[in-house]
């Protein structure tokens with residue numbers, strides 16, 4: 152595996168830009184997320200740099216003056232990594248590395264690094280490794296050291312070949328090997344999914360850190376790893392759950408994130424197959440997060456990418472216990488009321504209202520409104536079940552019907 156521990160316990164600086172797509176406020180929020188990612192990867196953010204920039208510098212991404220300022224800071228404070236919120240081109244990365252003389256990491260690389268740290272099963276590790284090599288291939292020129300371990304075998308360097316060509320060949324070979332390995336596992340996984348029989352499949356999906364695994368634990372009384380870091384879950388967990396007398400399969404999946412590296416979407420294909428093949432999606436949202444609406448759009452975007460956007464979906468707004476509207480005094484006439492000031496009740500009357508019945512407000516940790524959760528999920532699963540197996544109709548009465556009466 153490549154450099155999985157590379158940025159652990161390192162001091163880091165963050166670099167983001169402000170432009171017409173992201174104003175100062177947005178840029179700050181993105182850097183907040185980048186800081187959380189850095190923390191998850193084991194880094195400690197010492198300072199943030201922002202620059203107003205509509206067109207990135209093709210050579211160094213940010214401007215010359217700014218980069219000089221950062222170089223000075225890095226030298227004085229012994230910074231290990233400079234982390235950019237945007238994806239850098241291979242050339243930019245190389246040029247910046249030359250100037251800053253420290254590791255230059257972009258958002259994609261950081262996410263790949265976290266995935267590499269967190270991958271536990273050989274399946275997840277293979278998927279991450281493939282994504283890492285695909286990221287690496289076009290960047291080989293600047294990243295000699297990455298290959299030190301792989302190179303060096305006797306006869307690895309053919310006569311007349313430059314080192315880079317050799318490295319490229321090694322990486323390409325590695326990529327095709329990993330792809331083959333994944334294909335075999337994918338087939339096994341597809342068979343496994345097929346063997347699960349006629350049970351309705353429900354998938355927990357959503358942005359990272361919204362509480363999917365916590366909810367899974369509450370519903371299925373199982374222990375799935377949950378923690379306050381990003382991408383706690385990389386492997387899919389499937390549990391059989393029974394509400395009343397109605398059994399179904401519940402899957403916990405990897406969390407999504409804004410600008411999820413395409414290499415990862417590609418190589419996590421079969422983890423995402425689980426979502427693609429689900430009968431019902433429970434889209435979990437952390438309503439206490441300031442950017443929850445943007446999180447929803449990111450998730451919907453990825454659902455479209457994997458062609459799973461039209462599935463029956465229940466929106467599950469989680470963490471209502473820690474939801475806090477920004478205070479606004481009634482006699483304060485100068486502050487414009489925005490959605491940040493909405494109470495939960497006010498939120499329910501926004502676009503959420505249009506979701507009709509397919510919406511829930513819960514707290515997984517406080518077990519609030521869990522009865523509501525069970526009722527809605529039961530009804531939705533039942534609906535799918537009786538369409539698929541009409542002759543079984545009598546088995547599952549409506550949730551509110553008294554069982555003894557049957």
Ligand SMILES: Nc1nc2c(ncn2[C@@H]2O[C@H](COP(=O)(O)OP(=O)(O)OP(=O)(O)O)[C@@H](O)[C@H]2O)c(=O)[nH]1
Nearest residue numbers: 360361362363364365378379382383384406515516
């Ligand atoms: N306040 C509050 N915190 C919650 C609630 N549900 C989950 N959390 C916390 O949110 C954090 C993330 O929870 P996880 O269950 O790991 O989230 P996840 O969606 O599985 O995250 P990934 O696997 O990283 O995608 C943990 O610290 C949980 O304790 C809730 O209802 N209220």
Ligand SMILES: [Mg+2]
Nearest residue numbers: 363364383384
């Ligand atoms: Mg999880």
